[in-house]
Amino acid sequence: MSVVCGNCHAILDASNENLAIFQRFKGKTDKAKPLIPLGSRGKWRGAVYDVIGFQRRTGNADGESFSWNEYVLFNAAKGFRYFTEYNGHWNDATPATALPEEQAFGTKYLGKTYKHFQTVTVATAFVLGEFPWQVRVGEQVRVADYIAPPYVLSSEKNANEVTWTLGEYVHGKDIWKAFSLSGEPPKPTGIFENQPSPARVSMGEVWTAFALFFCLILAILTVNESFAQKLQVFFDSYRFQQTAGTEASFVTPIFELKGRTSSVEFKTYASVENQWLYLNYALINADNGQAYDFGREISYYSGSDSDGPWTEGSHFDSVLLPSIPSGRYYVRVEPESEARFGPIAYQLTITRDVPNYDLYMAAIGALFAPAILISWRTFNFEQLRWAESDHPR
């Protein structure tokens, strides 16, 4: 164990009765001021801890130097734990309780797989307070980080030993609250290696849920296809020619819509050729006078030009009226067209309780859109995370 004098920053051997000086600090600096003052006491994870040591470590990756701070916490019954801080990102680290099993692309610890993130040589740049090992400024270790957010498993290797610690990403404000620190913790900048994704869900989980809902939608479709009435309640053929001064509207015979409140499909076929036919429909309840008005145009055009033959429009039209109660109904039809078209033949088919496939497409779209959004956010976040690693994606 070593102790660092808070005034002269000399590093002393605490196990030596005479407090032998390991190292005289080369240059006191205010640049490495601990954000958590030594001596702070707070309740953390159910135990009271004292902050007894602080060190700054410096590493170099891809030619860029970076530093982070480590705080040593001590509880007489629980032992030591560490807070690490880099650019406002905090980790709560404890010594590993089992030996991790190193694998090809990571390591396995207590049944959980951690992916290798970065290996870098770091040196202790500044120390203050007490440490459970003989710390020296300039001491170098090889640090390898393996991540499974919000956890990071770190190995520190020197010539004599390998030390494993397990860190968990924590928020600075929780530390500030636990240790009753004044002011605000520094705001995190960038994305840290084991920072949890803001989506808080993996892409695999989202798409598994989407697949589950998709199956549910297919099940609903199957049930509805099996049990929907799809009952044709009316069919007739007509012929129409626009004539000035003649009332074109007429009503159909009364037909019955049975069963629960459900959809009613109007299907129209018209033999239009470079013509249009517009039909004002009104589905009217013969008993209570409730009417459902709507209009449909059927037009079909074809021809040929320099690009070749072309067509536009259709001879068919279909519309699904929503939530029509049962009862006795008739349809008022008012056709419109142009007198120069001559007579146009058309047919009307009315069917009760028809599945609405648009609803299924809308439901799939409503589930697909957030799944894509979450995946996109997660993907971007992971890209930024891994950009800082030894394995940029």
Place this chain on the structure above:
Amino acid sequence: MKKFYLAYGLLVVSMLAFGEYRGWSFERVNEVKNVPKSVRDNPGSYRSVYAVYHHYTGGK
């Protein structure tokens, strides 16, 4: 987020099931109450709100 998506998904699927049961549709219809029974004898006495539709007379 996972719980939110699960809850949202259940809501969407429930609405789909209920909507299908009740015959929901995206089509727009104009509901008119108390149409007189005389319409059956005189269809011209009723005028649809869609009668002012401007027809497309296009083609390429």
